[in-house]
Amino acid sequence: MYFIDLNSDLGESFGAWKMGNDEAVLDFVSSANVACGFHAGDPMVMLATVRAAKEKGVAVGAHPGYPDLMGFGRRNMDVTPDEAYAYTLYQIGAMQAACNAVGVKLQHVKAHGALYNQAAKNHALAVAIAQAVKDAGQGLILLGLANSEFDKAAAEVGVPYAAEAFADRAYQADGTLVPRKVQGSMIHDVSLAVARVVRMVKEGKVETIDGKVIDLRPHSICLHGDSPKAVQMATEIRKGLQAAGIKIVPISEVIKQ
Numbered sequence: 001m002y003f004i005d006l007n008s009d010l011g012e013s014f015g016a017w018k019m020g021n022d023e024a025v026l027d028f029v030s031s032a033n034v035a036c037g038f039h040a041g042d043p044m045v046m047l048a049t050v051r052a053a054k055e056k057g058v059a060v061g062a063h064p065g066y067p068d069l070m071g072f073g074r075r076n077m078d079v080t081p082d083e084a085y086a087y088t089l090y091q092i093g094a095m096q097a098a099c100n101a102v103g104v105k106l107q108h109v110k111a112h113g114a115l116y117n118q119a120a121k122n123h124a125l126a127v128a129i130a131q132a133v134k135d136a137g138q139g140l141i142l143l144g145l146a147n148s149e150f151d152k153a154a155a156e157v158g159v160p161y162a163a164e165a166f167a168d169r170a171y172q173a174d175g176t177l178v179p180r181k182v183q184g185s186m187i188h189d190v191s192l193a194v195a196r197v198v199r200m201v202k203e204g205k206v207e208t209i210d211g212k213v214i215d216l217r218p219h220s221i222c223l224h225g226d227s228p229k230a231v232q233m234a235t236e237i238r239k240g241l242q243a244a245g246i247k248i249v250p251i252s253e254v255i256k257q
Helices: 043-055 081-102 113-121 123-135 149-157 190-203 230-243
Strands: 002-010 031-035 059-063 106-109 141-145 161-166 205-207 213-215 220-222 246-248
Touching: 002 059, 002 190, 002 230, 031 043, 031 106, 043 059, 043 081, 059 081, 081 106, 081 113, 081 123, 106 123, 113 123, 113 141, 113 149, 123 141, 123 149, 141 149, 149 161, 190 205, 190 220, 190 230, 190 246, 230 246
Parallel strands: 002 031, 002 220, 002 246, 031 059, 059 106, 106 141, 141 161, 161 220
Antiparallel strands: 205 213
């Protein structure tokens, strides 16, 4: 039996600004990465998202990012490891409080956007994030890009770890994501995305943007909730996984297998 988690980045609306279709996407995922107010989200949205996840039986994770609302956390920032640690710990604390108030256990932490992508290649940043996850307590799981510095940092720090892959993003030969500004970085063909995800889970392989095949064995697959085809993508990927005999469960259950 194969097991996989489906996660999505949610709770990214704030104030009068709306992002994504959280309610619909929650019907298809097993874990939610909820924005903590730095790159997106606000206290009201955080609470509403955690409540919605609880209602639908979806595990909750913190989704900390850079303090960059204007750039949606997707612009690189020159921060020290100490700053990355503090930013991450601060945001985890806010999400833990929301989860405690709603009566759910915070499951994991996944960095957002540029913080995630920079740490995937920068060992010191990855270690800072991993250390914040460990120091926040409660046995939180670090969710990070498969075959990246997150893998090494989690082992070094001694924090539970889950490797992540992406259903709708193209990969480079070194296992990192193709930057969004590059043509072909996003996969819009739903049937292609389904086939790629099933192959990742069952074979531990993925084809890169330049046609190479690399090893990639994830515990969790990210489905972006802010794309035009988000609901269709989530629906078809879930159906495709189930048709292939793959069981969809939260991250905490996958890493036990």
